[in-house]
Amino acid sequence: MLSYEPHDSLAHRLDPRAKLAVQVGFALAAFAHTTPRGLAILTALAGCVLAAARLSPIAALREARYALPFLVAGPAIAALTPGPPWIAASQAVVPALASYRVLVVLVVSVAYVRTTRVRDSRTAVQSLVPGRPGRFLGVGVALVFRFLPVLLADLSRTRTAMRARLGSERGLIDRMEIVTSAGVRRAFGRADRLGVALRARCFAWNPTLSRLRFARRDVAALCFAGGLVAWTLV
Amino acid sequence: MIEARNVAYRYEGAEESAVDGVSLTIHDGSFVVLAGPNGSGKTTLVRQFNGLLEPDSGTVSVNGQAVAGNVVAARTAVAMTFQDPRDGFVAATVGADVAFGPENLGLSRDEIDRRVGDALAAVQMDGRGDERIDRLSGGERARVAIAGALAMAPDHLVLDEPFAGLDEPARRSVLDRLRALHSDGTGIVVVTHDLRDLVAPADRVVVMNEGQVALDAPPDDAIDRLPALGVRAPC
Amino acid sequence: MSAETGDVELVGDAAASNLARAALFAALIGAFAYVSFPNPVSPAPVTLQVLGVFLAGILLGPVWGGAACGLYLLAGALGAPVFAGGSAGLGVLVGPTAGYLWSYPFAAAAIGSVVHGGVSLTDPKAAGLARLVGAMVLGVVVIYPAEALKIAAGVGIVRSDAIAAAR
Numbered sequence: 001m002l003s004y005e006p007h008d009s010l011a012h013r014l015d016p017r018a019k020l021a022v023q024v025g026f027a028l029a030a031f032a033h034t035t036p037r038g039l040a041i042l043t044a045l046a047g048c049v050l051a052a053a054r055l056s057p058i059a060a061l062r063e064a065r066y067a068l069p070f071l072v073a074g075p076a077i078a079a080l081t082p083g084p085p086w087i088a089a090s091q092a093v094v095p096a097l098a099s100y101r102v103l104v105v106l107v108v109s110v111a112y113v114r115t116t117r118v119r120d121s122r123t124a125v126q127s128l129v130p131g132r133p134g135r136f137l138g139v140g141v142a143l144v145f146r147f148l149p150v151l152l153a154d155l156s157r158t159r160t161a162m163r164a165r166l167g168s169e170r171g172l173i174d175r176m177e178i179v180t181s182a183g184v185r186r187a188f189g190r191a192d193r194l195g196v197a198l199r200a201r202c203f204a205w206n207p208t209l210s211r212l213r214f215a216r217r218d219v220a221a222l223c224f225a226g227g228l229v230a231w232t233l234v
Numbered sequence: 235m236i237e238a239r240n241v242a243y244r245y246e247g248a249e250e251s252a253v254d255g256v257s258l259t260i261h262d263g264s265f266v267v268l269a270g271p272n273g274s275g276k277t278t279l280v281r282q283f284n285g286l287l288e289p290d291s292g293t294v295s296v297n298g299q300a301v302a303g304n305v306v307a308a309r310t311a312v313a314m315t316f317q318d319p320r321d322g323f324v325a326a327t328v329g330a331d332v333a334f335g336p337e338n339l340g341l342s343r344d345e346i347d348r349r350v351g352d353a354l355a356a357v358q359m360d361g362r363g364d365e366r367i368d369r370l371s372g373g374e375r376a377r378v379a380i381a382g383a384l385a386m387a388p389d390h391l392v393l394d395e396p397f398a399g400l401d402e403p404a405r406r407s408v409l410d411r412l413r414a415l416h417s418d419g420t421g422i423v424v425v426t427h428d429l430r431d432l433v434a435p436a437d438r439v440v441v442m443n444e445g446q447v448a449l450d451a452p453p454d455d456a457i458d459r460l461p462a463l464g465v466r467a468p469c
Numbered sequence: 470m471s472a473e474t475g476d477v478e479l480v481g482d483a484a485a486s487n488l489a490r491a492a493l494f495a496a497l498i499g500a501f502a503y504v505s506f507p508n509p510v511s512p513a514p515v516t517l518q519v520l521g522v523f524l525a526g527i528l529l530g531p532v533w534g535g536a537a538c539g540l541y542l543l544a545g546a547l548g549a550p551v552f553a554g555g556s557a558g559l560g561v562l563v564g565p566t567a568g569y570l571w572s573y574p575f576a577a578a579a580i581g582s583v584v585h586g587g588v589s590l591t592d593p594k595a596a597g598l599a600r601l602v603g604a605m606v607l608g609v610v611v612i613y614p615a616e617a618l619k620i621a622a623g624v625g626i627v628r629s630d631a632i633a634a635a636r
Contacts, residue, residue, distance in 0.1 A: 066554030070565035109558030113548035121547040143492035144544035145326040149368040151500040191493040195486035197322030205478040207337040
């Protein structure tokens with residue numbers, strides 16, 4: 001599972017907002033310059049990002065592995081032609097570039113996730129989206145991080161119990177229904193207890209926010225992000 | 235001081251009142267055990283101390299102020315932990331969760347950091363602010379929940395079934411912390427159906443039955459009368 | 470309760486419980502991504518994820534169901550491992566499955582507004598079967614527009630074949 005890992009790399013010390021800006025810049029630049037030259041430059045820049053996060057390219061690719069089948073399938077299917085010679089590599093070039101572009105963006109976002117605490121991401125959201133919507137999103141995101149492992153444990157308990165009662169002899173739809181309804185029921189029970197606990201702790205729209213302060217290194221990261229955005233306009 | 239006067243509460247759709255005419259005063263710094271069988275109205279009663287429920291009739295005041303008129307003051311003075319602390323955490327890591335209450339109160343960052351540090355120290359979890367809550371043991375989770383309540387700097391700490399699901403060492407560790415908090419002056423209210431080890435530290439045992447106070451006495455006087463009220467006497 | 474002290478603006482009871490439900494549902498959609506069943510007709514396993522999106526609309530209504538899906542995407546973008554295969558990050562939202570993901574809030578909102586007949590919440594049990602089925606079909610069209618088009622085209626071809634055969 002991809003998650004934050006403590007370290008004292010440069011990327012760890014950057015402001016989360018600056019890191020988000022870099023990611024957006026990367027995504028935009030990759031879509032604007034899906035050419036061999038553009039992607040070569042972006043690959044070099046992504047390498048710098050990984051170095052700043054003290055993350056090896058292999059580790060980053062491993063975290064993006066779920067996407068690899070999709071990324072390979074696109075160009076592979078495009079290369080097929082209905083008739084001899086059956087495979088036309090030239091048709092695969094554009095889809096291959098598109099796949100590679102996604103891979104570069106994925107690797108950069110892996111670096112973000114590895115180097116950013118949940119608390120800082122939440123604070124970034126609340127400082128970028130003002131007022132109540134920001135508070136909703138900030139607390140909501142923190143709650144998703146908190147309850148994902150809890151709900152996963154609930155689901156795996158349900159599946160174990162089902163297996164113990166020879167559930168595997170039931171039909172697929174039946175089993176899906178059992179797991180889904182148990183999951184929903186438990187989640188609602190937890191949500192109601194959580195709602196009470198939130199209120200007991202004076203859940204407010206206008207709390208004290210964590211400190212986020214731009215340092216000089218953040219200005220450099222923002223310039224980098226700005227440069228990427230400017231490049232998309234060229 | 236928490237003062238309930240003739241408080242009654244009935245849940246929507248229920249035939250009988252969950253709490254039916256209860257008057258109770260809880261003084262600062264006291265250690266009260268609120269016992270009674272399941273469904274006797276203990277939880278419903280304490281949830282009116284901090285405005286989580288509003289009584290149908292009667293009044294509750296905290297430090298002389300009606301709860302209904304100042305919910306924030308009541309929730310600050312009467313902090314609460316719940317039966318399954320797992321469902322009460324709002325963040326994935328210990329420190330971020332404990333900070334939630336004081337952040338809501340709009341305190342300065344320095345004050346919040348100080349309170350989080352003190353609260354974690356009070357439950358012997360100092361220096362563990364960055365740990366993930368889903369990797370803690372049951373006893374540690376219970377103590378972090380208590381720290382989250384303590385960070386509100388309450389006069390009274392109300393714990394609803396704090397020992398449910400805890401093994402013996404975890405139960406001991408929580409109980410030790412409650413004794414320590416009490417000796418530092420925090421009022422403690424333990425809502426429980428199981429009085430083991432609570433008689434010694436408590437000043438007072440209140441037993442509820444069918445929505446009413448059936449017994450309100452010092453622990454030594456209360457012990458003999460417990461079995462008749464559906465509460466297992468501690469051995 | 471509306472009373473407030475000083476500057477603390479308490480979140481109302483209803484809003485607090487809706488927020489808790491939306492967040493738990495967002496986490497549930499994420500957890501459903503991990504539950505896969507062997508698929509009898511295809512090598513790709515069936516996950517419960519899209520079902521979770523539909524249920525968000527049905528059970529939470531258009532507003533909070535849509536909000537739950539929005540939270541799911543944001544939490545995933547910020548690193549919660551809630552996307553397929555435990556992946557996360559902003560990159561996934563421009564990746565190969567991005568189109569489906571972006572459609573989730575819209576699908577939940579569309580389904581919710583059909584089931585509840587507007588933005589206010591009603592008891593989903595009161596909605597008729599036709600309404601529920603209609604809502605699901607709409608959800609499928611929102612999440613899988615391309616596939617839905619292919620199926621529609623397929624149905625068209627089959628029908629014209631059938632008509633041709635009947636002649």
